Amino acid sequence: MFKILEAEQLSASVYKQVIHAPRVAKSCEPGQFIIVRVDETAERIPLTICDYDREAGTVTLAFQPIGVSTHKLLALKAGDEIADFVGPLGRPSELVTDDFEEVKKKKVVFIAGGVGTAPVYPQAKWLHDHGIECDIIVGARTKDLIILEEEMSKVGNLHICTDDGSYGFHGVGTAMLEKLVSEGHHYDLCVAIGPMIMMKFACLTTKKLGIPTIVSMNPIMVDGTGMCGACRVLVGDEVKFACVDGPEFDGHKIDFEQAMKRAAMYKTEEGRRLLKYQEGDTHHGGCGNCGGDK
Amino acid sequence: MADVLKKVPVREQDAKVRATNFEEVCYGYNKEEAVEEANRCITCKNAKCIEGCPVSIDIPAFIAAVKEEKFEEAFQIISKSSALPAVCGRVCPQESQCEGRCIRGKKGDPISIGKLERFVADWARENGIKPKAPAEKNGKKVAVIGSGPSGLTCAGDLAKLGYDVTIFEALHKAGGVLVYGIPEFRLPKDRVVGPEVENVKALGVKIETDVIVGRTVKLDELMEDEGFDAVFIGSGAGLPKFMGIPGETACGVLSANEYLTRNNLMKAFDENYDTPIVHGKKVVVVGGGNVAMDAARTALRLGAETHIVYRRSEEELPARVEEVHHAKEEGIIFDLLTNPVEILADENDWVTGIKCIRMELGEPDASGRRRPVEVAGSEFTIECDTVVMSLGTSPNPLISSTTKGLEINRRQCIVATEDTGATSKEGVYAGGDAVTGAATVILAMGAGKAAAKGIHEYLSAK
Numbered sequence: 191m192f193k194i195l196e197a198e199q200l201s202a203s204v205y206k207q208v209i210h211a212p213r214v215a216k217s218c219e220p221g222q223f224i225i226v227r228v229d230e231t232a233e234r235i236p237l238t239i240c241d242y243d244r245e246a247g248t249v250t251l252a253f254q255p256i257g258v259s260t261h262k263l264l265a266l267k268a269g270d271e272i273a274d275f276v277g278p279l280g281r282p283s284e285l286v287t288d289d290f291e292e293v294k295k296k297k298v299v300f301i302a303g304g305v306g307t308a309p310v311y312p313q314a315k316w317l318h319d320h321g322i323e324c325d326i327i328v329g330a331r332t333k334d335l336i337i338l339e340e341e342m343s344k345v346g347n348l349h350i351c352t353d354d355g356s357y358g359f360h361g362v363g364t365a366m367l368e369k370l371v372s373e374g375h376h377y378d379l380c381v382a383i384g385p386m387i388m389m390k391f392a393c394l395t396t397k398k399l400g401i402p403t404i405v406s407m408n409p410i411m412v413d414g415t416g417m418c419g420a421c422r423v424l425v426g427d428e429v430k431f432a433c434v435d436g437p438e439f440d441g442h443k444i445d446f447e448q449a450m451k452r453a454a455m456y457k458t459e460e461g462r463r464l465l466k467y468q469e470g471d472t473h474h475g476g477c478g479n480c481g482g483d484k
Numbered sequence: 485m486a487d488v489l490k491k492v493p494v495r496e497q498d499a500k501v502r503a504t505n506f507e508e509v510c511y512g513y514n515k516e517e518a519v520e521e522a523n524r525c526i527t528c529k530n531a532k533c534i535e536g537c538p539v540s541i542d543i544p545a546f547i548a549a550v551k552e553e554k555f556e557e558a559f560q561i562i563s564k565s566s567a568l569p570a571v572c573g574r575v576c577p578q579e580s581q582c583e584g585r586c587i588r589g590k591k592g593d594p595i596s597i598g599k600l601e602r603f604v605a606d607w608a609r610e611n612g613i614k615p616k617a618p619a620e621k622n623g624k625k626v627a628v629i630g631s632g633p634s635g636l637t638c639a640g641d642l643a644k645l646g647y648d649v650t651i652f653e654a655l656h657k658a659g660g661v662l663v664y665g666i667p668e669f670r671l672p673k674d675r676v677v678g679p680e681v682e683n684v685k686a687l688g689v690k691i692e693t694d695v696i697v698g699r700t701v702k703l704d705e706l707m708e709d710e711g712f713d714a715v716f717i718g719s720g721a722g723l724p725k726f727m728g729i730p731g732e733t734a735c736g737v738l739s740a741n742e743y744l745t746r747n748n749l750m751k752a753f754d755e756n757y758d759t760p761i762v763h764g765k766k767v768v769v770v771g772g773g774n775v776a777m778d779a780a781r782t783a784l785r786l787g788a789e790t791h792i793v794y795r796r797s798e799e800e801l802p803a804r805v806e807e808v809h810h811a812k813e814e815g816i817i818f819d820l821l822t823n824p825v826e827i828l829a830d831e832n833d834w835v836t837g838i839k840c841i842r843m844e845l846g847e848p849d850a851s852g853r854r855r856p857v858e859v860a861g862s863e864f865t866i867e868c869d870t871v872v873m874s875l876g877t878s879p880n881p882l883i884s885s886t887t888k889g890l891e892i893n894r895r896q897c898i899v900a901t902e903d904t905g906a907t908s909k910e911g912v913y914a915g916g917d918a919v920t921g922a923a924t925v926i927l928a929m930g931a932g933k934a935a936a937k938g939i940h941e942y943l944s945a946k
Contacts (some may be wrong), residue, residue, distance in 0.1 A: 233758045258758040274656040276694040385809050416880050417722040418742035422733050451833040457737045459760035
């Protein structure tokens with residue numbers, strides 16, 4: 191069992207929890223993720239690492255409740271325990287593993303969208319801690335959905351943007367990037383993490399601008415160790431497993447259309463199980479929300 | 485008087501009924517049946533059956549105890565050699581091992597050794613009999629990576645010799661392929677696997693789940709920082725193979741590993757669990773091994789019309805005879821001498837069918853089996869909404885790629901000697917599918933046993 195030390199709401203839709211998991215805290219690196227199984231009947235769900243503290247033995251998660259298992263996690267408070275917490279999974283970010291002298295020369299821009307802001311933070315923080323300056327674009331639909339503003343502003347040059355103009359730059363993250371480039375900023379690498387559709391458009395823009403781009407894929411997975419093959423993604427003409435070959439890939443080679451279709455594979459079944467969870471004993475098919483098939 | 489040439493038949497759940505549930509297919513022998521079957525054994529002096537057993541159980545001795553209804557004694561005899569008798573009695577390919585060598589079998593049916601082993605193990609569990617407690621601790625620490633058949637066996641044997649053993653398991657539940665791979669209807673999890681794991685723990689073995697060696701902690705750290713004097717790698721062959729044909733990343737195409745893990749480990753068949761599974765209406769399973777049979781019979785139980793597509797003929801099916809027989813009884817359709825060439829999908833990238841080509845058998849290949857050859861122009865399509873690829877697995881490079889000085893071969897398998905399990909790295913031993921590639925539960929157990937002996941010799945000499 192793994193104890194939740196803190197539980198906090200970050201925005202209208204994103205929540206944060208600090209988990210006591212000394213083994214994971216000791217070995218995790220920016221770019222990696224973990225899998226949580228909340229209780230005996232819950233799914234194994236991959237979640238992003240937002241921060242970690244090796245001394246305290248803690249790992250900070252950020253998540254957006256979508257299915258039954260993330261709702262179960264949301265229901266837990268500080269002091270509660272989760273059944274399983276396993277990781278770190280995936281390869282660390284190349285920023286961390288590549289030759290430091292080479293990395294130091296790079297001007298990096300991050301584009302973070304929604305809950306994808308969380309996995310960007312440890313990468314930007316790592317660069318900051320190693321004396322490398324970076325630009326960070328954090329985008330959301332509206333002001334209430336922006337997360338980690340204070341933390342991000344401490345580790346890089348932060349540019350906030352909202353689709354509705356309620357805060358910061360009025361427009362999407364890629365528009366912000368184009369603005370920065372037009373103002374004379376030069377970037378050697380873009381790391382874009384967020385919803386699949388956002389990463390797709392970020393890649394279209396950076397391709398046009400000639401900026402190599404890394405994205406972090408978050409496909410469906412079960413074990414996270416390469417065993418199930420559910421997380422297959424097409425990178426160029428190669429089939430890769432996001433859990434062991436990724437999660438970070440060359441964004442210009444990813445087939446996003448296909449990845450988005452695969453992500454929707456269990457949508458009906460997951461929705462059905464979520465309704466059952468939320469309605470509890472009152473779930474009988476009567477309201478018709480589940481399509482009447484209970 | 486019963487015909488001594490015929491084995492006592494074993495009771496099974498009716499095929500029509502069991503096709504709709506996940507309850508165990510085979511009921512096993514009761515006391516009377518077990519004793520009757522045991523009495524067919526002629527207790528050969530030169531017992532060939534022992535030679536056929538990868539863990540060398542003293543088969544005539546335990547059967548002799550069954551004859552006299554000394555079931556506890558029978559259990560202790562088996563336990564000297566095997567940590568998982570209730571499992572082995574159910575999933576071993578006995579026809580090619582112990583029963584295949586049975587002298588009785590030269591004329592008539594061999595003794596049902598597997599069913600007798602299962603009876604003894606089940607009787608011991610129901611009567612609260614545990615394996616004999618270990619000798620005094622010797623103060624030496626051994627880490628075992630993976631809690632599958634090889635790891636449990638190695639850990640159990642070392643614990644009996646007094647070692648302080650910790651098993652590190654990547655998943656949240658101990659058992660390896662016994663919990664994620666083999667389905668409930670063949671190997672009940674809570675009733676059979678769970679108690680066998682508990683028996684290993686009763687010997688003093690500690691199990692730490694949620695630890696992925698190579699990620700959570702490195703093998704070298706276990707030895708250098710955590711004080712383990714030796715390590716056994718029994719991490720299995722985890723990575724599923726795909727065919728590499730067009731359309732294979734479409735929605736509705738799964739590896740057998742994913743399909744079975746969702747259903748067995750995550751219990752997707754049970755409405756009370758949150759993990760979803762694809763409920764196909766028509767499922768095609770590609771492959772002819774035990775795993776393919778398991779996947780097909782799972783799909784059938786989830787309500788699908790299920791086909792096995794296999795490129796050779798029935799004679800070459802690598803699955804156990806009993807599994808093929810059960811699958812047929814339950815209504816699985818076998819499309820033999822058939823090989824997929826492409827997976828077809830609709831505009832949402834969901835599977836609509838699988839394009840196949842007919843095969844015929846040519847000359848024998850390296851495996852000794854006749855090589856399947858395509859029949860030109862014989863392509864046809866099987867309509868389906870789910871395809872499960874069951875083409876075998878290869879070892880996971882997570883450990884080998886993160887450990888200094890550990891030699892692997894070109895198939896990613898860890899190089900280890902057969903008699904002791906020793907690898908290229910001092911103090912590190914390996915066995916099971918991580919060394920051989922995908923094989924059977926009992927062969928992995930045999931390797932775990934050999935490695936326990938190897939580790940004991942190494943640490944005793946140190």
